[in-house]
Amino acid sequence: xxxxxxxxxxxxQIENILLILGGVLIGVLVxxxxxxxxxMAIALLIPFTITLNPVAAIAMMAALYCAGxxxxxxxxxxxxxxxxxxxxxxxxxxxxxAKNGEPGRxxxxxxxxxxxxxxxxxxxxxxxxxxLAKVALEFGPQEYFGLAIFALSMLATMSGKSxxxxxxxxxxxxxxxxxxxxxxxxxxxxxxxxxDLEEGISFVPVLIGLFAVSELFxxxxxxxxxxxxxHAKALRLPTIFELKKLKYTILRSSGLGTFxxxxxxxxxxxxxxxxxxxxxxWSKNKExxxxxxxxxxxxxxxxxxxxxxxxxxxTLALGIPGSGSTALIxxxxxxxxxxxxxYLINETPEFVYAIFGAMLIANFGFxxxxxxxxxxxxxxxxxxxxxxxxxxxxxxxxxxxxxxxxMFDVWIMLGFGVVGYFMNRHGFSAAPLVMGLILGKLVEESxxxxxxxxxxxxFALLEKPIVVVFFILTFLSLSTPFWSKIFKKN
Amino acid sequence: xxxxxxxxxxxxxxxxxxxxxxxxxxxLWNETDNFEEVSDLFAQNIxxxxxxxxxxxxxxxxxxxxxxxxxFLKNSGKDIDSGRKKKVSFVTYATMxxxxxxxxxxxxxxxxxTIAVTCIIIPFFWGERNLKILLPYxxxxxxxxxxxxxxxxxxxxxxxxxxxxxx
Numbered sequence: 001x002x003x004x005x006x007x008x009x010x011x012x013q014i015e016n017i018l019l020i021l022g023g024v025l026i027g028v029l030v031x032x033x034x035x036x037x038x039x040m041a042i043a044l045l046i047p048f049t050i051t052l053n054p055v056a057a058i059a060m061m062a063a064l065y066c067a068g069x070x071x072x073x074x075x076x077x078x079x080x081x082x083x084x085x086x087x088x089x090x091x092x093x094x095x096x097x098a099k100n101g102e103p104g105r106x107x108x109x110x111x112x113x114x115x116x117x118x119x120x121x122x123x124x125x126x127x128x129x130x131x132l133a134k135v136a137l138e139f140g141p142q143e144y145f146g147l148a149i150f151a152l153s154m155l156a157t158m159s160g161k162s163x164x165x166x167x168x169x170x171x172x173x174x175x176x177x178x179x180x181x182x183x184x185x186x187x188x189x190x191x192x193x194x195x196d197l198e199e200g201i202s203f204v205p206v207l208i209g210l211f212a213v214s215e216l217f218x219x220x221x222x223x224x225x226x227x228x229x230x231h232a233k234a235l236r237l238p239t240i241f242e243l244k245k246l247k248y249t250i251l252r253s254s255g256l257g258t259f260x261x262x263x264x265x266x267x268x269x270x271x272x273x274x275x276x277x278x279x280x281x282w283s284k285n286k287e288x289x290x291x292x293x294x295x296x297x298x299x300x301x302x303x304x305x306x307x308x309x310x311x312x313x314x315t316l317a318l319g320i321p322g323s324g325s326t327a328l329i330x331x332x333x334x335x336x337x338x339x340x341x342x343y344l345i346n347e348t349p350e351f352v353y354a355i356f357g358a359m360l361i362a363n364f365g366f367x368x369x370x371x372x373x374x375x376x377x378x379x380x381x382x383x384x385x386x387x388x389x390x391x392x393x394x395x396x397x398x399x400x401x402x403x404x405x406x407m408f409d410v411w412i413m414l415g416f417g418v419v420g421y422f423m424n425r426h427g428f429s430a431a432p433l434v435m436g437l438i439l440g441k442l443v444e445e446s447x448x449x450x451x452x453x454x455x456x457x458x459f460a461l462l463e464k465p466i467v468v469v470f471f472i473l474t475f476l477s478l479s480t481p482f483w484s485k486i487f488k489k490n
Numbered sequence: 491x492x493x494x495x496x497x498x499x500x501x502x503x504x505x506x507x508x509x510x511x512x513x514x515x516x517x518l519w520n521e522t523d524n525f526e527e528v529s530d531l532f533a534q535n536i537x538x539x540x541x542x543x544x545x546x547x548x549x550x551x552x553x554x555x556x557x558x559x560x561x562f563l564k565n566s567g568k569d570i571d572s573g574r575k576k577k578v579s580f581v582t583y584a585t586m587x588x589x590x591x592x593x594x595x596x597x598x599x600x601x602x603x604t605i606a607v608t609c610i611i612i613p614f615f616w617g618e619r620n621l622k623i624l625l626p627y628x629x630x631x632x633x634x635x636x637x638x639x640x641x642x643x644x645x646x647x648x649x650x651x652x653x654x655x656x657x
Contacts, residue, residue, distance in 0.1 A: 175545045187526045187538035220585045390612035402645040425574050448536045
C-alpha cells in the first residue's frame with residue numbers, strides 16, 4: 001500500500017501532471033494526423049525527455065501511447081482515413097455513422113469505449129505485472145533466452161504482409177544490435193574502422209529514421225490526395241442506456257484486447273480487428289455492421305486501448321516489449337539507466353504504480369481533450385502535408401542530433417529512413433526490426449551465459465522445463481499459419 | 491511451357507531482393523572472419539563472431555524462401571506486389587537527394603539556416619505555392635523551433651555560417 005501511495009504521489013506532482021497532459025495532447029494530435037503515429041512521436045520525443053526525471057519521462061511517453069491509440073479513431077471516423085493502424089476497424093462503422101449525420105455520437109462512443117478498455121487493462125496491469133515479475137525472478141539466463149526466442153518468434157504473427165519478412169526484420173534488428181565493441185571479449189564487430197560505430201548504433205536515430213523519415217518518403221508519393229471531410233461540432237457522450245446495451249461488447253473486447261496486448265509483439269491493431277470481429281460475431285444486429293453500428297465502434301476501440309495497457313505488462317515485468325510503441329518505451333527506460341524486468345518491479349514497485357497512475361490520468365485526459373477539442377481535432381487532419389512533413393523532418397533532425405550532439409547520428413537517421421522506406425515497400429515492417437534491435441542484447445547475453453553454463457551444449461537447455469515450454473510456444477507461434485490453414489480446410 | 495511454369499515459381503522482384511540480401515550476408519560473413527580472435531579462456535568458449543554468424547545463417551535460410559513466398563501468400567489472399575506495383579516516384583527520389591544535401595550542408599550552414607532552408611525548399615519543391623500559407627510558415631515555424639529547442643530546452647545549435655557574419 002505504501003508503494004501505491006509513493007507511486008501515485010510521484011505522479012501527482014503538478015509538473016508531472018502537466019507533462020502527462022502534454023503527452024496526451026501530442027498523442028491525440030499525432031493520432032489524428034494521418035501518417036503520424038504514436039511510435040513515431042515517442043521516437044521523436046525520447047531525446048528531449050532524456051533530461052527529465054525518469055518517472056516524468058516514461059509517464060509522458062505512456063500517456064502519449066494511450067492517447068495516440070484513441071487519436072487515430074478521430075480521423076477514422078471523420079475522414080475514413082485511420083490516423084493510426086489500430087483505428088482501421090473503427091473506420092468500418094465509425095465513418096458510416098458520421099456520414100449518417102452523427103459524427104459527435106461516433107466520437108463519443110469511441111472515446112468512452114477507449115477509456116473503459118484502457119481502465120480495464122490498467123487494472124489487469126497493476127495485478128498481473130507484479131505477479132509476472134515474481135515468476136520471472138526465478139528465471140536464469142536459459143529461461144531468458146527461451147523467452148527472448150519466443151518473443152522474436154511472435155514477430156511472425158505481428159501485423160504486416162508477411163510473417164517471414166517480419167522474422168527477417170527481427171533478426172536484422174538483432175544483428176544491428178551486435179555492431180560495436182563486444183562486451184565479453186572487447187572485440188570490435190562490424191565497425192568497418194569507423195570510430196563512431198565503436199559504441200554501437202544508438203537506438204534514437206534508428207527509431208526516428210525508421211518511423212518518421214521513412215514515412216516522410218512514403219507521404220511524398222501522395223502529396224495531393226484529397227479527402228472528404230465531415231465536421232464534428234462536439235463530441236457527444238453516450239447515454240447510460242446506450243452504455244448498458246454495449247456493456248458486454250466493451251467488457252469482452254477489453255478482456256480480449258488486454259490478453260492480446262500481453263502477448264509479446266502483438267499490438268493494438270490485431271486487438272482492434274479481433275475486437276471488431278468478436279463484436280460482430282456476438283451481435284444480435286449483424287446486419288447493422290458496416291452501416292454505423294455502435295457495437296462496431298465500441299468493440300475495436302475498447303480492444304485497441306485495452307491492448308495498450310496489456311502491452312505494458314511484459315514490457316515492465318519481463319523487459320520484453322508487447323508492441324512497437326512499448327518497444328520504444330523500453331528503449332527510453334534503458335536510456336534512463338533502468339533495466340526493465342522483474343528487478344525493476346520488485347525493487348522499485350513505486351515506479352510501476354507511477355506509470356499506472358500516469359496511464360490512468362491519460363485515459364481521463366483524452367476523454368476531456370476529446371470533449372472540448374473535437375472540433376479542433378476534426379480540422380487538424382487537414383494541415384497540408386506539404387507543410388507538415390518538412391516540420392516532422394526538422395524535429396527528426398534536431399532529435400537525432402541533440403541526443404549525443406553528433407552529426408553521425410543524423411546520417412544514421414537518414415540512412416535508416418531510406419532503408420525503412422524500401423523495407424516497407426517490399427513488405428518488411430519496421431516494428432520487428434526495432435523489437436529485434438532492443439531485444440538483441442538480451443538474446444546474445446542470455447545465449448552466451450546459457451552456453452557457458454552448459455559447456456556449449458545447446459541441448460542441455462532442454463533440461464529446463466520453462467525453456468521447453470518457451471520452445472514449444474515458439475514452435476506453435478511459427479507454425480500458426482500452417483495450423484490455421486489446416487483448421488480452415490476442415 | 492515448362493520454362494514458363496518454372497519461372498512462375500519465382501517472384502522477380504523478390505528474387506532480386508533475395509540476391510541483394512545474400513550479397514550483404516556474404517559481405518558481413520567475410521567481415522566476421524576478420525574479427526579479432528581472443529583466447530578461449532578469455533572468450534569463455536564463445537568467440538565474438540559466434541552469435542553474428544548464427545544470425546547470418548538464420549537470415550540466409552529465411553531469405554531462401556523469399557522468392558517463392560508469393561505462392562504461399564497468394565493462397566491466403568495476400569498480394570505481396572500490391573504495395574510496389576507503382577514505380578517509386580521522381581518526387582520521392584528527389585526528396586531523398588534534397589534531404590541528403592540539406593544534411594550534408596548543415597554543418598557548414600549551421601542549424602538556424604538549415605531549419606529555415608528546409609522550411610523553404612521542401613514545401614516549394616513539393617508544389618506549395620500559396621504564399622499566404624507559405625510565408626508565415628517559413629518565418630514563424632523556424633522561429634518557434636529555435637525558441638523552444640534552443641532557448642527553452644537548451645539544445646545546442648551549431649551557428650555555422652552565422653558565426654562568420656557575427657564575427
